Amino acid sequence: xxxxxxxxxxxxxxxxxxxxxxxxxxxxxxxxxxxxxxxxxxxxxxxxxxxxxxxxxxxxxxxxxxxxxxxxxxxxxxxxxxxxxxxxxxxxxxxxxxxxxxxxxxxxxxxxxxxxxxxxxxxxxxxxxxxxxxxxxxxxxxxxxxxxxxxxxxxxxxxxxxxxxxxxxxxxxxxxxxxxxxxxxxxxxxxxxxxxxxxxxxxxxxxxxxxxxxxxxxxxxxxxxxxxxxxxxxxxxxxxxxxxxxxxxxxxxxxxxxxxxxxxxxxxxxxxxxxxxxxxxxxxxxxxxxxxxxxxxxxxxxxxxxxxxxxxxxxxxxxxxxxxxxxxxxxxxxxxxxxxxxxxxxxxxxxxxxxxxxxxxxxxxxxxxxxxxxxxxxxxxxxxxxxxxxxxxxxxxxxxxxx
Amino acid sequence: xxxxxxxxxxxxxxxxxxxxxxxxxxxxxxxxxxxxxxxxxxxxxxxxxxxxxxxxxxxxxxxxxxxxxxxxxxxxxxxxxxxxxxxxxxxxxxxxxxxxxxxxxxxxxxxxxxxxxxxxxxxxxxxxxxxxxxxxxxxxxxxxxxxxxxxxxxxxxxxxxxxxxxxxxxxxxxxxxxxxxxxxxxxxxxxxxxxxxxxxxxxxxxxxxxxxxxxxxxxxxxxxxxxxxxxxxxxxxxxxxxxxx
Numbered sequence: 265x266x267x268x269x270x271x272x273x274x275x276x277x278x279x280x281x282x283x284x285x286x287x288x289x290x291x292x293x294x295x296x297x298x299x300x301x302x303x304x305x306x307x308x309x310x311x312x313x314x315x316x317x318x319x320x321x322x323x324x325x326x327x328x329x330x331x332x333x334x335x336x337x338x339x340x341x342x343x344x345x346x347x348x349x350x351x352x353x354x355x356x357x358x359x360x361x362x363x364x365x366x367x368x369x370x371x372x373x374x375x376x377x378x379x380x381x382x383x384x385x386x387x388x389x390x391x392x393x394x395x396x397x398x399x400x401x402x403x404x405x406x407x408x409x410x411x412x413x414x415x416x417x418x419x420x421x422x423x424x425x426x427x428x429x430x431x432x433x434x435x436x437x438x439x440x441x442x443x444x445x446x447x448x449x450x451x452x453x454x455x456x457x458x459x460x461x462x463x464x465x466x467x468x469x470x471x472x473x474x475x476x477x478x479x480x481x482x483x484x485x486x487x488x489x490x491x492x493x494x495x496x497x498x499x500x501x502x503x504x505x506x507x508x509x510x511x512x513x514x515x516x517x518x519x520x521x522x523x524x525x526x527x528x529x530x531x532x533x534x535x536x537x538x539x540x541x542x543x544x545x546x547x548x549x550x551x552x553x554x555x556x557x558x559x560x561x562x563x564x565x566x567x568x569x570x571x572x573x574x575x576x577x578x579x580x581x582x583x584x585x586x587x588x589x590x591x592x593x594x595x596x597x598x599x600x601x602x603x604x605x606x607x608x609x610x611x612x613x614x615x616x617x618x619x620x621x622x623x624x625x626x627x628x629x630x631x632x633x634x635x636x637x638x639x640x641x642x643x644x645x646x647x648x649x650x651x652x653x654x655x656x657x658x659x660x661x662x663x664x665x666x667x
Numbered sequence: 668x669x670x671x672x673x674x675x676x677x678x679x680x681x682x683x684x685x686x687x688x689x690x691x692x693x694x695x696x697x698x699x700x701x702x703x704x705x706x707x708x709x710x711x712x713x714x715x716x717x718x719x720x721x722x723x724x725x726x727x728x729x730x731x732x733x734x735x736x737x738x739x740x741x742x743x744x745x746x747x748x749x750x751x752x753x754x755x756x757x758x759x760x761x762x763x764x765x766x767x768x769x770x771x772x773x774x775x776x777x778x779x780x781x782x783x784x785x786x787x788x789x790x791x792x793x794x795x796x797x798x799x800x801x802x803x804x805x806x807x808x809x810x811x812x813x814x815x816x817x818x819x820x821x822x823x824x825x826x827x828x829x830x831x832x833x834x835x836x837x838x839x840x841x842x843x844x845x846x847x848x849x850x851x852x853x854x855x856x857x858x859x860x861x862x863x864x865x866x867x868x869x870x871x872x873x874x875x876x877x878x879x880x881x882x883x884x885x886x887x888x889x890x891x892x893x894x895x896x897x898x899x900x901x902x903x904x905x906x907x908x909x910x911x912x
Contacts, residue, residue, distance in 0.1 A: 268877055275881040298825050305896065306793040307907055309883035312892030316793075319882060357871045358878075360804065360829060361797045362822075363906075506886050520886050596769070603767045614769045615779070 265344060271354065273344040277324040277335050278370055280508075281427075281471060282501040286316040286365035286400045288466035289422040295396035297359055297366075299422060299466075304365050317368035317402060318358055322346055322383060326372030330429075330440035332476045334508040335372050345374075348387035352395050359399055366400030366422070367391070377408035385413060388420045400466075405455075407447040414454045415463075423466040423498070426451040431487040435477035438513060452495040459496075467498035474528060475505035475521040476514060482542065482551035485531055489542045492535065502528045527553040534560060537591055538584045561587040561647050564624060568640045571624045572631065575611070576601050587647070588620035608632050619650055669696035670712045674748070676701050678740055679722060685752045686721040687714050689759070698748035732758045732765065738784040739777055741813045750777055788817040794901045795833070798872075799865040803830035807904050809837045816842070819849040832860075872906055879907040 287303025305314040323345035324335045334341065351369065358364045369387065373380045384403055391397045402423040405414050418424055426448045430436045433445045448470075455468045470491065472484060488500040504520035531553065534540040538560070545559055546552070554562045564571065564587050573582050575597060583594040593616045600606060600614070607627050611618060622632040623643040631638060672688065672695045674681040681698070688695055696709075705711055725733065736751045744750065753773035758765045768774045787810055795818060797804035804826070808815065815835045819842040822831060826844075833842045841852045902908035 268874060271874055272877055272881050275878050279882050279884055296826075296828065300792070302789070304789070304793040307879060307905065308893045308897040309879065310890060310893055311883045311885075311887035312889035312896065313883070313887070314896065315879070315882060318878065354874060358875060360826065361799070361871070361875070362793075362795050362806070363875050365793075504887075506884065522887065599767050600769045603764065604770050606770075610770050613775050 267350060267354070270344045270346060270350070271320070273342055274320045274322075274324060274346060277341075277372075278319045278321045278368070280334070280503060280506065281319065281368070281370060282313075282503045283402065283425065283469055283471065283499070284314055284316045284319060284368065285402075285423075285469070285499065288498060289400060290461065291398070291422060291465050293398040295392075295398035296356070297397060297399035299398075299400050300365070306362065306364055316365045317400065318355055318364045318366070319368040320346070320351070320370075322351065322369060322371035322380075322387065323374055324372050325374050327375070328373055328440070328442040330443065331509065331511045331513050332439055332473060332505065336509070339509065348383070348390050351387050352391045352397075355391060356395050356397065359397070364399075366397075366402070368402045370404035371406070373406060377406045378410055378413060381406045381409035381413045381417065385417050385420065388417070392420055402466075405451045407443055407451065409451075411450075411454055414451055415458060418455060418458055418463040421464055423468065424451075424455050424464045425469045425471070427471045428487070428491070429471070429473055430477050431472055431479045431484045432477070435479065439477060449495075452491070452497070456495045468495065469497060469499040469501060471501040471503055473505050474502050474525050475517065480546075480551035481524070481528060481531070481553050482546040482548070484528060485535070485542045485546065488532060489535055500532060502532070523555050524553070527555065527559060531559040539581050556648055557651055558587070560585070561620060561651070565640060565644050565647070568643070572626045572638070573624060574629070575606050575625050575627045586621050586624045588617050588624075593617075620647060623647070668708060668710050671696060671703065671705055671709050672698045672712055672714060673701045673703060674698065678737070681740065681748060681751070682725065682736075683716050683718065683721045684714065685748075685755055686724055687716050688752065689756060690717075690721075695749070695752065697746075698752060700748075728758065729763050731763065735777065735781050738781045741816070742780045742784050743812050744780055747780070750780070753777075784812045784814065787812050788814040790897075790901070791818055792821050794897065794905055796904060796906050797831060799868050800862050801865060803832060805831070805862060806833045807836050808833060809900075809904065810835065811900070813838060815840055815851075818842070819844065823849055876907055 285303055287301065289299040290301060291299055303316060305316050307315040309315055323343070324341070325343045325345065326335045326337055329336045329338050355367045359366070369384055371380055371384055388401055388403060391401070401421045402425065403417055403421045405417060405424050405426045407426055428448055429440055429443065436443055436445055452468060455464055459467060472487070474484065491497050491500060502525050504522050504525040505517070506520045507514065507517055531545055534545065535542065545563060553559055564585065570585065573586055580594050580598060583589050583597060584591065596614050596616065597606060600610070605628055608618065618632065623646060625632070672684060674684045684698065736754060739747050739751050739754070750773055754765070754777045757768065757771065757774055761768065765774060766778060769778065791808060791810060791814060795806050795808055797806045808818070815833060818833060822833070823844055828846065830846060831844050839854045841857065843850050843852060902912055
């Protein structure tokens, strides 16, 4: 098998991992290349996802039999394996031509977790020490690998991740019988305890598959919240389930639940940057997001009595509650209102979108819309219309690079 | 008649002129590069400049403001000189607080331009493609704004042990890195450039195109979204998009 065929197989089987972020690292080593704190997207694939790293598996051979995974041992797919030298050569050649920010290396499990982990470490050690590669490296930690190997890997990479795959332990047991939840959390604990400038400086992330098992959005998001709190994860990625295998334990769907995935990302943002808690967004009797509205607009409609917010007076976190106003806009508003009284016209000048915000704010006591229309029913139907337009314009793909 | 003030073509002569105008409290109708041809209603005014002291005045200016006016200078905005003049006038008065005054049109305009230039430079840090030719790496760009110096600074840090040349085809400028520093040259200053590809280059390019195709998930195909993030104007210098133009 030539290198091109190998790359085809091993990129194809790595593509379902959503993470491609190259941001957040501050390492400053000598050698070929460097890291950019903001992360850099080098291209965008035909699915609209950012390409920042050479995302490949070391091998797609695997001793595990996870139901949802294309590489499970019971599937008859073409298998390939890269040698460490081959991975280094491709990485360096791509990097010098500015195709990529670095490497994302994962692998199927061969022989046993320790053996697989050692092979990954060998590759990255070579890349760092023989090729003196100082660019970004994200590596997967293999669940079940010994702690000392996890620690060894941490010193070589910018980011490490172990995928939680499914939010509930019983789902994992059902669909990924070889994966043990406690093995995944022990990796997260090790990374958390050791993280420093020289140990996974860009932190750790994880991924959950959405729609392969029966969890509600509430269960998924509660899991994320607890992961953020317990292990200080940088990111939880959500990956809409794509039916690559037929199995009676898997749902039979044709189209991946992309809108649901997007709602979860939006809510995830609300947890990390907007000061929301899962409890604010969902509850037991209403455990799933509204597919027709983004979670913040949905929240705002359910708490209509909290509005309107006055642009010239509201606190930072109150401004963030306004649909259409994010951290950047809120900061602009707060910065400018110290020196002048902001009118609607000024918001437009500052490129703050009023499309959704106009229903929820006043500027110096004045409404943008006719005050008689400041009613939940009217606002709700207007927002639904806007969202429908966005969805049909295909604008709701995700940019996965920025933290 | 409106009064047009001319500068010598380079950045420091523009700043020098602007400081002089500010010192003498002159409000120019426009400021233009020396190759500007005035129309019938315009007259050129020459100003004697204080080469020694004018630029020193800027030393006291916060770094973020100096960076901002440099970005405006790199932009393709037709009135950039006048905008820098206006912005500096306010910057002397408000210092860093100048960025808060989004209600003043010239300041607001400048902030938008900074963002525009910065974002194009950031995009090209990713989208620029080098090819290995015989002795060095070579890239062609055609940016809307004149961002080659920002890119050269970036790649000087990143590829510090490689010889490389970035060519801005639109402006006919080469940025050439010789392992120590970056020099900028016009086409006429080159003898000739041998751009024959290294023998292995086609193979590596083929690998990249394979990776690019393979990594996309077909069930999620979204070309509109791809184009939003990666505007079409950059495609012609991006290897993986060649067959889409």
